[in-house]
Every structure is written in C-alpha cells, then in structure tokens.
Amino acid sequence: MVRAASSQFNAGTIDIRKIPFVHDPAEITQIVKEINAFPGVIVYTLVLPELQEVMEKEAAKYNLTTVDIMTPLLNALTKIEGKQPKGEPGLVRKISEEYFYKMEAIEFAVKYDDGRDPRGITRADIVVIGVSRTSKTPLCMYLAHKCIKAANIPLVPEIAPPEEVFQIPRYRVVGLTIQPQKLVEFRTERLKTLGLAPNADYAKMERILKELFYAEEVMRRIGCFVIDVTNKAVEETASRVLE
Incomplete structure (x- = not known):
C-alpha cells in the first residue's frame, strides 16, 4: 500500500x-x-x-x-x-503457520501410510496400528488436519511389525480393533468394490479371528492404548486419540 x-x-x-x-x-x-x-x-x-x-x-x-x-x-x-x-x-502469521504445519502433516500421513517406510515410526507424533479395514488411514488423515503427524502400520500374522514400534514410547501408539462380524462386512464390501470374489480368505471369519487375535497380542506386548472402532465414525475415534 x-x-x-x-x-x-x-x-x-x-x-x-x-x-x-x-x-x-x-x-x-x-x-x-x-x-x-x-x-x-x-x-x-x-x-x-x-x-x-x-x-x-x-x-x-x-x-x-x-x-x-x-x-x-x-x-x-x-x-x-x-x-x-x-x-x-499476529493472527495472519499464526494462520499461515498452522496451514504450513497442516500441509506438512498431510504429506507425512501419505508418505508413511500402510507401513511403507518404518522410518516414519520414530518421526511420528502418533503411530496407529491395526488389522486391515479398521480405518487406520482415514484416522491418520483426520489427525493430519489437526496438524498431528501420524503413521500407520498394518498388523498381519505372517509379517512381524517393525521393531521401531516396540521402541518408541507406548503412549505414542494407538491400537485399533473391531468386532469380527463388522470386519467381515467391511472386507466383503471391499472385495466387491475391487471386483473380487467375496468369499476370499480375506473376508472369512476364520482368517479375521486369526488376525484380530494376533493384533491383540501385539498391542498387549506394546502396552498401547486400544480403541474399538466398531460403529464409530473417524471423528469419534480421533477424539479418543486426542483426549
């Protein structure tokens, strides 16, 4: 001016x-x-x-x-x-800084989604763990919009989780679990969306129980906070994480 x-x-x-x-x-x-x-x-x-x-x-x-x-x-x-x-x-500066941190957190969530790079575990504010289809990625993206850097790790019986998840403070780890029948429904719908047979092992109760039992063991070993996401919106789960 x-x-x-x-x-x-x-x-x-x-x-x-x-x-x-x-x-x-x-x-x-x-x-x-x-x-x-x-x-x-x-x-x-x-x-x-x-x-x-x-x-x-x-x-x-x-x-x-x-x-x-x-x-x-x-x-x-x-x-x-x-x-x-x-x-x-200084409000304009604060808003600009918040936008920068939010974008940084979103990029972080994308980069370290689904256990792509275990290095993200030690850099994350929150590490989300759980079996497939427990809303790990949506939760991490929601947290990113709150300027929280979140990485997520899928738990699969055949693949040991990265050692880093056992080395960071347990309060930085959040475990997600879900009722078996609800997970069957989610995975069946996922298979249909992908054009795959809905009766694949991925959506069978036996397989799901095996995965949930394994995930429970991992979470118990870590001693982390566990949230049952059955019938919960992402916002509800996030509010529990942020408590």
Missing part, C-alpha cells in the same frame, strides 16, 4: 523500511527515535489500542506524521460484522 501511494509521486527511490512483530511499547519508542534520524512518514498496522497510543505520543514528540491503517478498517468491519475484533496481534 505504501509503495502504491509513493508511486503516485514518481517516488520510486523512497526508502521503505518494514518492521514486523512489534509487540512492546519500548520497541515503539526505539523505532520512532531511529526514524527521527531520517524523518519520514510512519505507517502502522498496530492492533492493540495501547500500542497505537504509544506510537502517536512518541511520534508527536518529533513532529513525525503517522498513518494508522488498521483502525479505520477495523471500525468499518465492526459495523458490518456487528461484533468487536479479537484485538490479537
């Missing part, structure tokens, strides 16, 4: 100095003192009234011109919204 205004005066050589994250009255006093050595216009976007007051008082000492951009805009938005602003500085 300042650069756009200065361009109206063919003032391409005007020195524009940006000073972000000013939260202390003492900082303002020092900044104004420094500006007085090279007099110019002070354009500010301070949110807190007490800091605005300090800025105006300090600038007045040196007869410096100030332009408060934020207050008129906040007043206009207050009329439209019908409520007062939060009065919290």
